[in-house]
Amino acid sequence: MLVVMKKGASPEQIAHVVERVQELGLTAIPLPGEERTAIGTFGVAAQDHADAVEALPGVERVVLVSRPFKLSSREVQPQDTLVRVGDVPIGGPDVAVMAGPCSVESREQTLGTARAVRDAGAVVLRGGAYKPSTSPYHFRGLGEPGLEILAEAKRATGLPVVTEVLAPADVERVALVADCLQIGARNMQNFALLDAVGETQSPVLLKRGLSATIEELLLAADYILARGNRNVMLCERGIRTFERYTRNTFDVNAIPLLKRLTHLPVVADPSHGTGKWYLVAPVALAAVAAGADALLIEVHPSPDHALKDGFQSLTFENFAALMRAAPAVAGAVNRRVASPAPVA
Ligand code: PEP
Numbered sequence: 001m002l003v004v005m006k007k008g009a010s011p012e013q014i015a016h017v018v019e020r021v022q023e024l025g026l027t028a029i030p031l032p033g034e035e036r037t038a039i040g041t042f043g044v045a046a047q048d049h050a051d052a053v054e055a056l057p058g059v060e061r062v063v064l065v066s067r068p069f070k071l072s073s074r075e076v077q078p079q080d081t082l083v084r085v086g087d088v089p090i091g092g093p094d095v096a097v098m099a100g101p102c103s104v105e106s107r108e109q110t111l112g113t114a115r116a117v118r119d120a121g122a123v124v125l126r127g128g129a130y131k132p133s134t135s136p137y138h139f140r141g142l143g144e145p146g147l148e149i150l151a152e153a154k155r156a157t158g159l160p161v162v163t164e165v166l167a168p169a170d171v172e173r174v175a176l177v178a179d180c181l182q183i184g185a186r187n188m189q190n191f192a193l194l195d196a197v198g199e200t201q202s203p204v205l206l207k208r209g210l211s212a213t214i215e216e217l218l219l220a221a222d223y224i225l226a227r228g229n230r231n232v233m234l235c236e237r238g239i240r241t242f243e244r245y246t247r248n249t250f251d252v253n254a255i256p257l258l259k260r261l262t263h264l265p266v267v268a269d270p271s272h273g274t275g276k277w278y279l280v281a282p283v284a285l286a287a288v289a290a291g292a293d294a295l296l297i298e299v300h301p302s303p304d305h306a307l308k309d310g311f312q313s314l315t316f317e318n319f320a321a322l323m324r325a326a327p328a329v330a331g332a333v334n335r336r337v338a339s340p341a342p343v344a
Pocket residue numbers: 102128132183184185186207237272
């Protein structure tokens with residue numbers, strides 16, 4: 001149930017509605033907007049509840065939300081959410097490209113890649129210091145020193161940084177460097193981690209789980225939104241299917257479907273979505289055509305030598321070629337590719 005307050009409803013009226021909703025056995029979350037406040041509620045709301053709340057002073061109308069996910073739903077918020085990563089808006093008219101290595105491996109590799117992707121037109125730097133790894137015998141990231149390298153790459157290029165956080169205990173530390181916290185596919189339903197990033201105001205890039213449905217992805221987003229962090233972006237990064245020629249099956253359906261179901265920005269990751277470098281550019285362009293608000297692309301100075309995900313990493317040249325191709329596709333669907341801020 002969503003309670004839409006009248007323009008100019010007083011704080012006392014809002015508090016009274018929250019109190020009444022709670023008395024009805026539901027949880028109430030005020031959602032202050034530019035013009036008016038809405039109050040999202042959790043729990044099974046019936047028409048009787050809606051009627052009771054609609055009669056309260058200061059209430060304009062009450063909407064019963066039919067979807068299982070609520071706060072992420074377009075029924076609750078019809079207009080698009082704009083998430084700012086550093087000073088880069090995501091979810092507006094421009095398509096933002098985020099690029100960088102899968103993992104921070106060294107200072108030289110990360111700074112070199114950051115400069116190359118910025119020069120080619122990327123507006124956000126990606127790179128993992130804490131890496132989720134299916135095998136405990138594989139590279140698991142540099143950890144804290146990796147964060148320091150990311151901070152240096154950010155200073156050197158001016159690019160805001162998206163990097164993964166693996167554990168609730170690390171959220172505060174990672175958020176000191178990260179302009180956006182990535183929740184990886186393997187952690188999409190790590191509810192303690194969702195709660196922890198929900199307690200911050202950092203933008204969050206929430207990746208779809210390996211075998212997660214769209215509904216499960218949106219319910220995971222609701223965990224973060226329910227804690228008061230409204231800066232959530234959803235990322236389609238491929239799902240596990242019977243197909244073995246690709247690492248994952250990139251679900252292009254998810255993009256226009258998510259845009260229809262939710263107001264949150266939608267990011268496409270064709271690197272993990274395909275697992276093959278030669279499929280990344282065509283699938284990236286398909287994602288832009290399908291309405292993605294941003295791309296997340298893995299780039300490495302020497303993919304053959306990458307400690308992780310080399311098979312799906314673009315060389316600097318291949319990334320630059322993708323950036324040259326993207327504007328025409330974006331233009332065909334009335335979007336522009338976001339351009340980097342001029343270097344001061
Ligand atoms: C990554 O972005 O490098 C990553 C580990 O992604 P995912 O969680 O989608 O596998």
